[in-house]
Amino acid sequence: SASSTADGVAVVGSGLIGRSWAMLFASGGFRVKLYDIEQQQVTGALDTIRKEMKLLEQSGALKGSLGAEEQLALISGCSDLREAVEGTVHIQECVPENLELKQQLFAQLDQIVDGNVVLSSSSSCLLPSKLFAGLVHVRQCLVAHPVNPPYHVPLVELVPHPETAPATMDRTYALMRQIGQSPVRILKEVDGFALNRLQYALIGEAWRLVEAGIVSPGDLDLVMSDGLGLRYAFIGPLETMHLNAEGMLSYCDRYREGMKRVLKTFGPIPEFSGAVAEKVHQAMCVKVPDDPEHLAARREWRDGCLMRLAKLKGQVQPP
Ligand code: NAI
Incomplete structure (x- = not known):
C-alpha cells in the first residue's frame, strides 16, 4: 500500500502547529507519525485532523492529489519517541516555545537519530545557535518556521545554525516545495528572522x-x-x-x-x-469582541478568505 512505501516524517508535539504540519506532510503523500507527551492530546489531535480534512475536502480546498481518507490513512499517533522517529527522513518539532524544553527534546533526539534524518524546529523566535548548541548532529539541524495558519499561508522560513550542512538546507527546501509550502532561505540567523x-x-x-x-x-x-x-x-x-x-x-x-x-x-x-x-x-x-466565540468566528472567516486567495494565486501565476 501507499502508506508502507512512502517516506516517513515524525511530528513531535500535536498542538495547533503540529496538527497543521501533519496534514501538510500527508497531503504530500508522506507517512506521518504524530507524537506528544500527552497520549490524550494525540488522540484529540487525530480527531481534529479528521474533521478538518473532511471539511477541506467538502469545500474543495484539500491539498495534494490524494483524497481525505487516503491522507488520513497516512497519519498515525505514537506514544513512544524512539518509535516515532525510527526510519524517518525528517523530524518536525512543534512543542511549546520554551528554550529549555526544546533543548531537552533535541538532546534526547540527538541520542536516538542516525546521520541521515533532518531535525527541524518550528520555533518562531528561538535562535538555532541556542536551540542546537552542542548537539552531535548539529549539521542536520535547522529551524523551519511556519506562519499561522500554516495550511493556508505557505511561507516557511528556513534558518540554519552556523554549523548546519548546506545539504540539510537543500533537502528541507525541496521537502517544503514537495508538500506545497513556499520556503525561503534565511542565510544567517538573526533575532526575529525576516x-x-x-x-x-x-x-x-x-x-x-x-x-x-x-x-x-x-x-x-x-x-x-x-x-x-x-x-x-x-x-x-x-x-x-x-x-x-x-x-x-x-x-x-x-x-x-x-x-x-x-x-x-x-x-x-x-x-x-x-x-x-x-x-x-x-x-x-x-x-471583533474578544470573547472566544467572536474570535473563533473571525479566524474562520479569515481562513476562508486565505483559502480563496490561495486558489486565485494558483490561477494567476505568471508563465
Ligand atoms: P501548542 O501549545 O498548541 O502545542 C504544543 C504541543 O506540544 C502540546 O500538544 C503539548 O502537549 C506538546 N508537548 C509539550 N511538551 C512536549 C514534549 N516534551 N514532547 C512532545 N510534545 C510535547 O503550541 P503551538 O502553537 O502548536 O506551537 C508549537 C511551536 O510552533 C512553538 O515553538 C511556536 O513558537 C511555533 N509556532 C507557532 C505559531 C502559532 O501561531 N501558534 C506560528 C509559527 C510557529
Missing part, C-alpha cells in the same frame, strides 16, 4: 501613528487591508519599488530623498501598554 522583523517594523509604526493621534486604529488597519496588503499578496516591497518607476534604480533616484526624510522622523520603540493599548483594544473589540 518575517517577524518586517511584521514588527509595521506594528511599531502602526502603534506610533495611532499613539500620536494621526489615524484611528480602524483606519490604520484599512491602510493595509485595502491598500498595501492587496499588492503585497502578489509582489513584495522590493518588486513594488521596481514596478512603481522605470525599474529599481529609477525608483531609488526618484524617491531616495523622500524615503530617507520620512524614515528619519520615525519615533522610538513603543511600550505597547497603558492607555494606548486600552484604546486600540477597544477599537478592535468594536469589530
Whole structure:
C-alpha cells in the first residue's frame, strides 16, 4: 500500500502547529507519525485532523492529489519517541516555545537519530545557535518556521545554525516545495528572522501613528487591508519599488530623498501598554469582541478568505 512505501516524517508535539504540519506532510503523500507527551492530546489531535480534512475536502480546498481518507490513512499517533522517529527522513518539532524544553527534546533526539534524518524546529523566535548548541548532529539541524495558519499561508522560513550542512538546507527546501509550502532561505540567523522583523517594523509604526493621534486604529488597519496588503499578496516591497518607476534604480533616484526624510522622523520603540493599548483594544473589540466565540468566528472567516486567495494565486501565476 501507499502508506508502507512512502517516506516517513515524525511530528513531535500535536498542538495547533503540529496538527497543521501533519496534514501538510500527508497531503504530500508522506507517512506521518504524530507524537506528544500527552497520549490524550494525540488522540484529540487525530480527531481534529479528521474533521478538518473532511471539511477541506467538502469545500474543495484539500491539498495534494490524494483524497481525505487516503491522507488520513497516512497519519498515525505514537506514544513512544524512539518509535516515532525510527526510519524517518525528517523530524518536525512543534512543542511549546520554551528554550529549555526544546533543548531537552533535541538532546534526547540527538541520542536516538542516525546521520541521515533532518531535525527541524518550528520555533518562531528561538535562535538555532541556542536551540542546537552542542548537539552531535548539529549539521542536520535547522529551524523551519511556519506562519499561522500554516495550511493556508505557505511561507516557511528556513534558518540554519552556523554549523548546519548546506545539504540539510537543500533537502528541507525541496521537502517544503514537495508538500506545497513556499520556503525561503534565511542565510544567517538573526533575532526575529525576516518575517517577524518586517511584521514588527509595521506594528511599531502602526502603534506610533495611532499613539500620536494621526489615524484611528480602524483606519490604520484599512491602510493595509485595502491598500498595501492587496499588492503585497502578489509582489513584495522590493518588486513594488521596481514596478512603481522605470525599474529599481529609477525608483531609488526618484524617491531616495523622500524615503530617507520620512524614515528619519520615525519615533522610538513603543511600550505597547497603558492607555494606548486600552484604546486600540477597544477599537478592535468594536469589530471583533474578544470573547472566544467572536474570535473563533473571525479566524474562520479569515481562513476562508486565505483559502480563496490561495486558489486565485494558483490561477494567476505568471508563465
Ligand atoms: P501548542 O501549545 O498548541 O502545542 C504544543 C504541543 O506540544 C502540546 O500538544 C503539548 O502537549 C506538546 N508537548 C509539550 N511538551 C512536549 C514534549 N516534551 N514532547 C512532545 N510534545 C510535547 O503550541 P503551538 O502553537 O502548536 O506551537 C508549537 C511551536 O510552533 C512553538 O515553538 C511556536 O513558537 C511555533 N509556532 C507557532 C505559531 C502559532 O501561531 N501558534 C506560528 C509559527 C510557529
